[in-house]
Each structure stands twice: as C-alpha cells, then as structure tokens.
Amino acid sequence: AQSVTQLDSHVSVSEGTPVLLRCNYSSSYSPSLFWYVQHPNKGLQLLLKYTSAATLVKGINGFEAEFKKSETSFHLTKPSAHMSDAAEYFCVVSGATSGTYKYIFGTGTRLKVLA
Amino acid sequence: GAVVSQHPSRVICKSGTSVKIECRSLDFQATTMFWYRQFPKQSLMLMATSNEGSKATYEQGVEKDKFLINHASLTLSTLTVTSAHPEDSSFYICSASAGLFTDTQYFGPGTRLTVL
Numbered sequence: 001a002q003s004v005t006q007l008d009s010h011v012s013v014s015e016g017t018p019v020l021l022r023c024n025y026s027s028s029y030s031p032s033l034f035w036y037v038q039h040p041n042k043g044l045q046l047l048l049k050y051t052s053a054a055t056l057v058k059g060i061n062g063f064e065a066e067f068k069k070s071e072t073s074f075h076l077t078k079p080s081a082h083m084s085d086a087a088e089y090f091c092v093v094s095g096a097t098s099g100t101y102k103y104i105f106g107t108g109t110r111l112k113v114l115a
Numbered sequence: 116g117a118v119v120s121q122h123p124s125r126v127i128c129k130s131g132t133s134v135k136i137e138c139r140s141l142d143f144q145a146t147t148m149f150w151y152r153q154f155p156k157q158s159l160m161l162m163a164t165s166n167e168g169s170k171a172t173y174e175q176g177v178e179k180d181k182f183l184i185n186h187a188s189l190t191l192s193t194l195t196v197t198s199a200h201p202e203d204s205s206f207y208i209c210s211a212s213a214g215l216f217t218d219t220q221y222f223g224p225g226t227r228l229t230v231l
C-alpha cells in the first residue's frame with residue numbers, strides 16, 4: 001500500500017526567506033510523486049511532478065523538490081518566499097488500482113508568509 | 116494547456132432539491148475524471164472515478180444513488196447531488212487525467228455547494 005505523510009500542518013516563514021515543506025512517502029515500487037498548491041476557495045494547481053527521470057525536479061514559481069529514495073522523502077523547497085506563496089500545499093503519491101491511477105493525498109501544509 | 120473548468124463555482128439550494136455540477140476538460144481529452152469532496156481545512160476525499168462511457172466507480176462509503184456521476188464524453192463529466200441536505204454542503208472538486216498511461220491529474224477550480 002502507498003501512503004504519504006506531510007510532517008508539518010503549518011509552516012510560517014518571513015518574506016524573502018527559504019521555504020521547506022516536508023513530505024515522506026511509502027511505496028512498494030518506484031512512485032510518481034506530486035506537489036500541488038491550493039489557494040483559498042480554489043482548485044489545486046500542479047507545482048511539480050517526479051517520475052524517476054531526475055531526482056531534482058524543478059517546478060513552477062521557483063519551487064523545486066528532491067526525491068531521496070534512501071530517506072523516502074520528497075521535500076518541497078523555494079529559495080525565497082513571496083507573499084503570494086501563502087496557501088495550502090499537498091504532497092501526493094499516485095498508485096494504480098485496477099488499472100486506474102488514483103491519488104493518495106497528504107493532509108496538507110498551510111504555508112504562512114510574514115511581511 | 117491542461118485546463119479544467121467547473122460550473123457553477125457557487126450554488127445555493129434548498130434542502131430536497133437536486134444540483135448538477137459540470138466538469139469540463141477544455142484543451143485535452145479526459146479518459147478518466149475524478150470527483151473529490153473537501154471539508155474545511157482538510158485534505159481532498161475521493162468520491163468516485165469515472166471513465167468515459169463507463170459507469171463510475173465509487174469509493175467505499177459514498178452513496179451512488181445520492182451522488183450521480185455521468186461521463187458522457189471525453190471532455191465532460193457531471194456530478195448530480197440528488198435530494199440535497201445541509202450535510203451535503205461542501206467544496207466539490209473535479210479532476211481529469213489525459214490518458215491511460217499518465218497519472219497526472221489536472222484539477223478544476225471547485226464548486227462551493229451550500230444547502231439551506
């Protein structure tokens with residue numbers, strides 16, 4: 001069975017400082033991993049996706065994530081936070097069930113950016 | 116590319132009425148569409164998966180007669196909440212996947228349903 005754990009429910013950073021959102025996964029095979037962002041009352045926007053091509057994945061808006069198999073981690077980072085980054089972030093692992101890929105969501109991390 | 120729309124964005128209805136929510140993939144053909152429900156400050160809960168031309172597959176605990184899903188074409192899926200009650204009030208989000216060999220889902224902007 002696959003699962004994903006987001007280690008922090010809330011993260012606060014000051015504008016201009018680095019962002020680190022932590023995610024650990026469990027999978028019996030090489031997984032597909034995703035990070036999505038959700039702004040209030042909006043749908044989810046895909047930030048980036050890991051599919052085993054490269055361990056360091058660059059996404060939109062300056063975000064990137066590194067896949068570390070030995071640590072079963074897929075942490076999301078950004079060098080410098082902007083106020084517009086304040087949102088809910090979801091780490092997702094994809095698993096196939098009866099031929100259909102389904103998402104397993106983490107519980108989410110709410111990022112707060114302080115001026 | 117990979118844009119998914121939902122309509123309406125907000126709907127308020129009276130208890131006992133039915134509400135239909137549309138989900139469209141605008142620039143790609145969606146072999147599979149998913150319907151999620153999200154409670155305040157919580158993660159997304161998968162309700163059902165639908166493949167074009169097939170009956171939807173519902174997750175355990177989701178009433179199929181309550182939440183009717185139709186995926187009549189490769190660009191349109193609908194969710195009908197029948198005989199809505201206040202406890203059905205929620206944020207409903209659809210997503211679409213472009214093919215059998217891809218697992219990336221693209222999400223709609225969501226529909227806020229309020230049942231009075």
